[in-house]
Amino acid sequence: MLSLKKYLTEGLLQFTILLSLIGVRVDVDTYLTSQLPPLREIILGPSSAYTQTQFHNLRNTLDGYGIHPKSIDLDNYFTARRLLNQVRALDRFQVPTTEVNAWLVHRDPEGSVSGSQPSSGLALESSSGLQDVTGPDNGVRESETEQGFSEDLEDLGAVAPPVSGDLTKEDIDLGAGREIFDYSHRQKEQDVDKELRDGAEQEDTWPGEGAEALARNLLVDGETGESFPVQVPGGEDQTALSLEECLRLLEATCPFGENAEFPADISSITEAVPSESEPPGLQNNLLSPLLTGTESPFDLEQQWQDLMSIMEMQAMEVNTSTSEVLYNAPPGDPLSTNYSLAPNTPINQNVSLHQASLGGCSQDFSLFSPEVESLPVASSSTLLPLVPSNSTSLNSTFGSTNLAGLFFPPQLNGTANDTAGPELPDPLGGLLDEAMLDEISLMDLAIEEGFNPVQASQLEEEFDSDSGLSLDSSHSPSSLSSSEGSSSSSSSSSSSSSSSASSSASSSFSEEGAVGYSSDSETLDLEEAEGAVGYQPEYSKFCRMSYQDPSQLSCLPYLEHVGHNHTYNMAPSALDSADLPPPSTLKKGSKEKQADFLDKQMSRDEHRARAMKIPFTNDKIINLPVEEFNELLSKYQLSEAQLSLIRDIRRRGKNKMAAQNCRKRKLDTILNLERDVEDLQRDKARLLREKVEFLRSLRQMKQKVQSLYQEVFGRLRDENGRPYSPSQYALQYAGDGSVLLIPRTLADQQARRQERKPKDRRK
């Protein structure tokens, strides 16, 4: 019960807010197993954001906070953010759709372009284009439906009364006053407080008899210790659950294994495939970033996998349709069906592709060939710098020179029969799928290294930070403003930063701080105040813990000492309360009013000290080092009650400062967390954009290789002038760029051999 109660309090609420910002589920298990670095650090151990030294960032960071936690706007800000996150969760699976929609728009013309190419001669292109348009739509609709379901769940969760509330109430409400537990000690002070409170209005009537008077006036105060249950916002969890469910459903529809290997060497393809139908291009190494990039330990791999699954669903539909057109043609007229668009004049009736050099084709695998350039590859400029200029990575990734193994689906390879001669397997269905599988399995590795799939899937909710709902991105110098997402998010950031500016301008730190507070030293012990050393703790009462502009904070010298070097109690004595005369009271004139004012401004401990005739200031009591403090006590003949009070004053005063520091630190931690979240969101958005571009490139290349393979293979003729059966023969690329026509059985063997290699290497 106690631990539950613990979780249901302020800390959890704050973390809930923060977690909800990045879409991380808020149930405790996930909470504790969280692997996301900032959150994990906060929960499981000290972090850079949670260490005390970070507290100084409160004043050191001049880039400012988007919205200050105590600004009036902050509440609305967080609330709005949470709500917006929930709203954003509605199109969780449309995350890539934002990208994919654009992709689809251009997918259609691409299909038509390909289909209209006279030499490509592949009827599948147009049909694949059709499929491509309809397929993803289905996928999107499906995910929308599921998302709607999850939204319903979420709504239910949000409306449902928090169960924990009753628990907490039962747990806390013990039906006993707090004084029961420390009656003897606290009652005295409570009585004193009561007396003082009463006396403050009926003038100071404290008899001044010290402990005896205390003992005579024992009264039980009404301090009951009643508490109120803390309500934990519900709904987040259910949202996460439903989203997770959706993700699982979505993944279940994508029949990809994790251990699939990519058997063939695609770099050979880029070198070998002829370029008849394509104008010269460049970047035969374009594939390498697609594949080597996945080996880098991205934190968002799981999310990418989600995206990949979505993308792949679409790709699968394309491939399926392609395969159907290609390989399930009516048996009656297979040749005319499959090769009808092949050139009527064969290249060579006795063509021997042994040593047939198909060089120059590498240029055709350019993303930027006219056909491809017609596609709005959103930010090819961002893609290019990421392309390592070595093609060996392609070799290592695809690892095989067997085009047949590369292109032909396993089932076709295995069940090749002579009667199905004209059936031409989908060369690139295998290519892309295997590539995807390879990528996904690499992602899995990264995931195993510590990225929680749940987190990733929930992080995906934030993917559409391009929607303008993202966190303020203008603060970070690392913000990549190259993309379309940054511009929209910067608009939101401008509003948030302006609100923070207004909030910080709304209250003036220095004006309030100028009002004197600790009046003891002036009204009672001016001579003591002269020697008083130390930070004026009560001063913060006028600061009201206002953390506006850090630059303003840095202008307050004594606050430089409020930190975790614990030097604040050695602050300049110049800042003692004696040197901070309240201007407003001075202007008021009459000394009675001034005294009255000062009297009201005195803290309870100051009243107590005054009542007990403590001969020195509370500042001294609180801020003197232990040695000096003890020395001071020894100078005076103090009663036991006075000594007790002095020690309590010291304890309370120090604790008060500690509490203030603690709260500052807590806020600072939250701010740091928020900044971390912003950075992560920016990184995530950037990585996802890059991934979408990579996928787009891969898809385009897949289609190109597919068509080129078909074309080359379709033009081959045996000695009798008949086309080769794709079930019996396959094209294979040699390492030197030559292309060989080999029997499928041999090709399959080589493919299997190549498959084993990467697995062994991985082990």
Add this chain to the structure above:
DNA sequence: ATGGGCTGTCATATG
């Protein structure tokens, strides 16, 4: 009147 935020205080843990 009331809820939420702020602050002081206590209890307790930790260094």
Add this chain to the structure above:
DNA sequence: AGCATATGACAGCCC
């Protein structure tokens, strides 16, 4: 052990 500090929890005050 004593002290200082950190922090969760609570109550009271104020807006």
